[in-house]
Amino acid sequence: MGDQVQTLPYGSWPSPIDATLAAAHDGHAEYVGFVGEEVWWTEPRPTEGGRRTLVRRGPDGGEESLLPAPWNVRSRVIEYGGQPWAGTVRDGEPLVVFVNFADQRLYRYRAGADPQPLTPLSSAGGGLRWVDPQLRPDRDEVWCVLEEFTGDGPTDVRRVLAAVPLDGSAAQDRDAVRELTEERHRFVTGPRVSPDGRRAAWLAWDHPRMPWDGTELVVADVTDDGTLREPRTAAGGPEESIAQADWAADGTLVYSSDRTGWWNLYGLGPDGRERALCARAEEFGGPLWKIGSRWFAPLESGLIAVVHGRGATALGILDPETGEVVDAAGPWTEYAPTLAVHGGRVVSIGASPRSAYEVVELDTVPHARPSTRGGAPIGHARVIGAAQDDPVDPAYYPEPQIRTFHGPAGREIHAHVYPPHHPDHVAPGDELPPYVVWAHGGPTSRAPLVLDLAIAYFTSRGIGVAEVNYGGSTGYGRAYRDRLREQWGVVDVEDCAAVARALADEGTADRDRLAIRGGSAGGWTTAASLTTTDLYACGTILYPILDLASWGSGETHDFESQYLETLVGPLAEVPARYAERSPAEHAERVTTPFLLLQGLDDVICPPAQCERFLARLEGQRVPHAYIAFEGEGHGFRRATTMVRVLESELSLYAQVFGLNPPGIPTLELAK
Template sequence: MGENVQTSAYGSWPSPIDAALAAAHDGRPEWLGFVGDEVWWTEPRPTEGGRRTLVRRHADGTEESVLPAPWNVRSRVIEYGGHPWAGAVVAGEPLVVFVHFADQRLYRYEPGGEPRPLTPVSPVGGGLRWAEPQLRSELGEVWCVLEEFTGDGPTDVRRVLAAVPLDGSAVQDRDAVRELTDDRHRFVTGPRISSDGSRAAWLAWDHPRMPWDGTELVVAEVLGGTLREPRTVAGGPEESIAQADWAPDGRLLYASDRTGWWNLYRDGEQLCPREEEFGGALWKLGHRWFAPLDNGLIAVVHGTGSTALGILDPETGELVDAAGPWTEFAPTLAVHGERIVAVGASPRTAYEVVELDTLPHARTTSRGGAPIGRARVIGAEHDDPVDPVHYPEPQIRVFTGPDGRDIHAHVYPPHHPGYRAPGDELPPYVVWAHGGPTGHAPLVLDLSIAYFTSRGIGVAEVNYGGSTGYGREYRNRLREQWGVVDVEDCAAVALALADEDTADRDRLAVRGGSAGGWTAAASLTTTDVYACGTIVYPILDLAGWGTGETHDFESQYLESLVGPLAEVPGRYTERSPVEHADRVTAPFLLLQGLDDVICPPAQCERFLARIAGRQVPHAYLAFEGEGHGFRRADTMIRALEAELSLYAQVFGLNPPGVPTLELTR
């Protein structure tokens, strides 16, 4: 420590990372694609109402937002969305189709002109929605996943593959949309077309399965612009195929977890057997963990816990990773010739667009493991908004939970270059439970974490049992155990940190959003570990959520997470925080978007009604115009400052310049 380091209590350190800074850097580039030789992608604009714009990287390296506000490139298929755009060079100029969030219609756009709709508006339920568009210019069509509501209920919906005319003839005519498949399967991904155009492959699954439980890989012949004789060639109820594509020679590639790990296969042959994941949870249609190159090599995102970008030689099984600082790559890849683009991040950098140039004729690398080509940042380049000495320094930890099971976590101790706490003080810590719950907390720079650590509050992100990245057995720990294993694992990490004098036992908090909000609420109703909690757009009532209060995609998720409702209805009651509001004694903050159709506000309102009059200090902030996951800068600022104020009041902290959250009883 330098001579200028001051001594001040944890939670009182002044930080250059304020809530506005954290909000401005929320989100990441997503949905990469090539338009000719150019790389395009979507990117968030928190200060523009949280919209997603489409960014074009010109040949000279300059970036351009090609669509002004209020255009918002984002699909609502399965509510979490999917790949919302596609582009190609036609007659020497870019032609792009995209989904606009506000009306979910598909639009055609050519630079210099205004977007023109291609699809009609439906007055039924949630209307017509589109994802994974693929331009078939030779047919004058764009092929997509179509989600069509047949009634007003959230599960009154069908999904098929469909072809939309590029000439706009379907704008007023639903019948002009040509359906390529029937709706025998509840869920489908977009078709991948073989290089010779003769075959198509896609994934399908049905209730009550989620795609990480089991999917079918379907292949069909493409004849005259139609899909003929679809047949299932792999997958099943207990085998999850996360992605499929075609090798240049026409052989079928796919990522299957039949061995307990998502590994890569070619026509059924395992290409690189490893206890690693080469796939993940298909929360959005169009996620890509691998992409075949023209030279026969395969770009892959793979790893255990964290992920790397590598190149796999399917002939030898040799896998070589790109050199660079990145510890996490998002499931979005695009390839063009020998070029690979991906989105990567690290504990020191936010997500940025990375390009890997492969050597044109190399099939393997040196035995020493040198990377093929070189990786460089080409878009959304990270620019430190403050001196990076203020960033937290994560520790990758494995804790021991009940029955001796491993629990993976990232621990971010309080960190400030100019401040330290008195020698006898232990820091407060907040345990973060990620959403999903079939998901994971990535090891990347998050200014929302830095917002707390730079003020002297530690954060522990727990990849509890059920998280992705550690194989199917680890994922399956949560089967019928949601509200038990996740709660136990978070508590085990919190108490372990206290036992080793890393954290103050009396100043522990829990927070989470969505499924993490459930874990936070369940933790407050079933344990006495935490002094307070922050519950963000949560699930609080299993019976309500499992009987029509949520969207179709997750409407039967609880059948595996909790158990079949018809067989174990008592379990739904016993585990629901709303049924045990009387057990909550710790102060809490509840944050909710009023437009949330995944975790609706009604659940929060029921919970609060049962808390009323119980003298538990709490606050409820509900945000108009916000859905599931806050996207507007002003919302995120208010939420972060409110959360810090809660901890300040409960833990006895004095953070400078933070508005006081009014707690009611």
């Protein structure tokens, strides 16, 4: 850095954070687990086609990537996948199973040998898929969720719990897969077996509910021959969402329920008595987009490791006897819903505004019970994998602000505001910065406050970013989440607009240089904003939903095929609402430039949505660009794709806002 601060207009600041650098750091470690004493996890490889590999932390502390390209550890069950691997130690050697993305088969991995398939292929529809494996070495099996397509349609599918032999005998023989449950429910999670091996518990739900609307906690007896007998509902229901369940060492069934309006922990004892373990107005659970997500993990000591919080999440240790939680010390302000425990060791994945997601270990061994006097932290947390390695001087990172705004009727709106920031450059004193509102996907999700080089790509050039956790977002209780019921395309649009207007009113942002962008459900909010408001000068729409009626009647995958019944309303009862809110039905209302980005392999928001929208826009003479990427699905994973996305987006803003970013290819806008 130089000593002299230079004055240049917003959007023209030179930045060392280029698109290639941001793309190389996209994605993060996921799905931590123990294999004996070792910690393993999955990691992205954007420059290797966007695949994910298995990584182990060896005894010497070194990290080793275990599977070369093209192996890709990722499940497609419910398309969003979930826990794709499991491991233990047998005869002194790692015994690991994983799902390979390309063929969705379950494989067995041994060090030094090629992975061996455990499950067969199927030619029907999307084939056979697996997720949330639980190793049962005592039975020489792995128990998991089986998703089986019965036809070519996206909803021609069944899901059951199944046992797969570890000896490979089912690799060519579908009949060798032992089904553990009947098709009582449309959706299930993997079974968790009690410490004594006598009971199994899992979650289940049915259309039209999504798992954050209502789920059932099912418990069954495990017989001596390894079958599940007399499944029964222990908790949950149509209006109660149970996000996770697991067994404590003493046989207590612990689960996270939102029956009070917050996902809190409860314990169902062996005697059948239930009690609240920690009653708080904060979340100890979240939306189950990926099967096998973990917000808590019981320890042998009787304590429970928890990922919890309100808005942001912390890693803590809960004493279920007192209800006290003591959080781990450290710089991390956000933890992903993945946890693994071994003895007194706890492993999760944490991040902060100054660091991307890292594998973090908390050692609770020195403490039998957490001392809550004065809120002192328990144990010692440290990074043990995927450590933050600053690719540029952190002085270029954005400095976010946690803000609460107010929308219609005074309702609160949570947001993260990232002002333009550069260590060596400022703008002329009379210039206000351009701002881009980011609408997250889901929409039942949340934008975490973590270091994202895609945001830094813009802020370090002099473009502000505002991430809006609009009504419907998770992390703020069920009432906040339910604001979007039948209001999708209204509340999300209003909340994003309220934040943008407030930033302009207070003199933070230039009212004439506001943009909006988002992917998936955020792409919907962006497109809906461009067709219903005149607030934004342009927008970037990524892999969006644009046509509600088609998307809600057979054009998307099974998991979300009835999502709109709650987000918009019953299609059979309010068809006019579907048409009125769909951007594809009102393409003529778009008068500002936009960029539309789509993966051609996307089965969640298929390219047909974009194609119909563009066809209806024909003749409107609105400057726009449409870029479709071969080999990309829902959410871009390849480095080459992400480079083009960022550079095209920046070029759009440069042309519309009158900016001059150095070294950026010009996006050609058609009319």
